[in-house]
Amino acid sequence: MFSQFALHERLLKAVAELNFVEPTPVQAAAIPLALQGRDLRVTAQTGSGKTAAFVLPMLNRLVDLGGPRVEIRALILLPTRELAQQTLKEVQRFSQFTYIKSGLVTGGEDFKEQAAMLRKVPDVLIGTPGRLMEQLNAGNLDLSHVEVMILDEADRMLDMGFAEDMERLCKECVNREQTLLFSATTGGAGLRDMIAKVLKDPEHLMLNSVSQLSEGTRQQIITADHDQHKEAIVQWLLANETYQKAIIFTNTRALADRVYGHLVARDVKAFVLHGEKDQKDRKLAIERFKQGGSKVLVATDVAARGLDIEGLDLVINFDMPRSGDEYVHRIGRTGRAGSEGLAISLICHNDWNLMSSVERYLKQQFERRVIKEVKGTYSGPKKVKASGKAAGVKKKKVEKKGDKKAVAKRKPTAKPKANAPLASADGMAPLKRRKPVAE
Numbered sequence: 029m030f031s032q033f034a035l036h037e038r039l040l041k042a043v044a045e046l047n048f049v050e051p052t053p054v055q056a057a058a059i060p061l062a063l064q065g066r067d068l069r070v071t072a073q074t075g076s077g078k079t080a081a082f083v084l085p086m087l088n089r090l091v092d093l094g095g096p097r098v099e100i101r102a103l104i105l106l107p108t109r110e111l112a113q114q115t116l117k118e119v120q121r122f123s124q125f126t127y128i129k130s131g132l133v134t135g136g137e138d139f140k141e142q143a144a145m146l147r148k149v150p151d152v153l154i155g156t157p158g159r160l161m162e163q164l165n166a167g168n169l170d171l172s173h174v175e176v177m178i179l180d181e182a183d184r185m186l187d188m189g190f191a192e193d194m195e196r197l198c199k200e201c202v203n204r205e206q207t208l209l210f211s212a213t214t215g216g217a218g219l220r221d222m223i224a225k226v227l228k229d230p231e232h233l234m235l236n237s238v239s240q241l242s243e244g245t246r247q248q249i250i251t252a253d254h255d256q257h258k259e260a261i262v263q264w265l266l267a268n269e270t271y272q273k274a275i276i277f278t279n280t281r282a283l284a285d286r287v288y289g290h291l292v293a294r295d296v297k298a299f300v301l302h303g304e305k306d307q308k309d310r311k312l313a314i315e316r317f318k319q320g321g322s323k324v325l326v327a328t329d330v331a332a333r334g335l336d337i338e339g340l341d342l343v344i345n346f347d348m349p350r351s352g353d354e355y356v357h358r359i360g361r362t363g364r365a366g367s368e369g370l371a372i373s374l375i376c377h378n379d380w381n382l383m384s385s386v387e388r389y390l391k392q393q394f395e396r397r398v399i400k401e402v403k404g405t406y407s408g409p410k411k412v413k414a415s416g417k418a419a420g421v422k423k424k425k426v427e428k429k430g431d432k433k434a435v436a437k438r439k440p441t442a443k444p445k446a447n448a449p450l451a452s453a454d455g456m457a458p459l460k461r462r463k464p465v466a467e
């Protein structure tokens with residue numbers, strides 16, 4: 029029961045109004061500690077109820093002091109516009125019986141209108157790092173009165189190349205008393221570094237080890253010969269699986285557009301969501317997808333980040349995500365709150381090794397599925413190593429002493445390149461260094 033928490037009655041009233049009865053595990057673990065003023069590092073995925081876990085204690089701090097104040101007293105930093113909008117709604121719903129005002133600062137919205145909103149000084153500011161920095165640099169933002177700062181989906185912000193902005197914004201909140209950092213995964217060295225810099229003696233709450241992450245979701249792979257073959261499989265799945273809503277993930281914008289075009293050409297009603305779409309189109313696509321205007325959404329990772337969509341029970345990875353964390357983020361959208369979900373990854377020969385890295389990361393093997401109506405010729409590598417990766421067939425030539433040709437052919441020892449693969453801190457196979465580009 030939420031009444032077990034020492035929350036202000038106005039907040040409990042809002043909780044009751046929203047029909048929240050039982051706190052989720054992350055709420056039960058985080059709310060009491062956050063109410064004590066502790067810094068927290070919480071590992072919890074989207075869909076776990078993490079937003080209320082930080083919004084309620086944050087609002088409690090603001091509502092308790094009372095009296096008119098014209099200062100930004102809480103800052104919520106998160107990676108994408110969509111997540112920011114969703115979080116604003118959640119803050120507004122929980123603060124509906126209080127005088128707390130909240131505002132949003134994200135890219136894709138009018139800069140001057142935002143500056144005007146900032147002049148009115150909301151109590152709670154929610155924003156993405158890039159635009160917050162622009163407003164800060166334009167002299168429109170004073171964060172020196174922020175008491176509580178929340179970094180939501182911190183791992184994701186780091187993946188997007190926001191480390192410097194995040195640090196700078198933390199520094200701007202010079203008088204903050206509490207910092208709460210949430211991430212969907214345990215993250216790598218970048219996250220550990222950020223934690224060391226911005227949190228004070230934090231309590232670490234691990235609400236989802238990756239291996240428990242997708243209990244309600246069956247995870248399958250289907251091998252495919254090439255992209256056209258994948259398109260045929262997608263079409264088959266959308267026509268034959270039972271689902272309320274499906275999301276198809278691609279690694280690139282171009283591929284998202286291509287898959288979307290293919291579906292539309294075959295009369296499948298779908299929406300597409302990626303970073304090149306303008307903000308209005310993105311909002312519209314999300315709203316219409318949520319309301320059931322279409323059952324299918326094609327999206328890149330960043331564009332769909334943090335979206336909380338009810339009834340999403342089918343996730344198709346058109347291509348394999350570039351890291352285990354990304355996979356966890358994608359799959360975390362289905363099988364929520366005990367419901368059933370199905371996650372299917374389409375695997376060409378160039379997806380195989382990534383797929384087996386993800387299997388090792390999650391310590392589980394995905395179900396191999398064959399659909400005879402759309403069966404291709406590729407069914408995985410001929411030989412696999414103990415790691416599950418494809419075994420190479422090339423043999424090393426034994427170089428004889430004095431073999432001048434071989435010596436001339438031999439390349440000089442290469443220095444590691446700037447974009448050389450990185451070893452994952454989670455024991456996963458080397459991961460590709462990612463460009464800080466918002467999809």
Ligand code: AMP
Pocket residue numbers: 047048049050051052055073074075076077078079080336
């Ligand atoms: P989040 O992980 O914060 O994105 O939350 C996922 C969804 O669960 C949101 O739609 C919340 O409104 C909902 N939710 C969060 N906590 C509870 C709760 N204790 N009872 C019912 N619904 C909840």
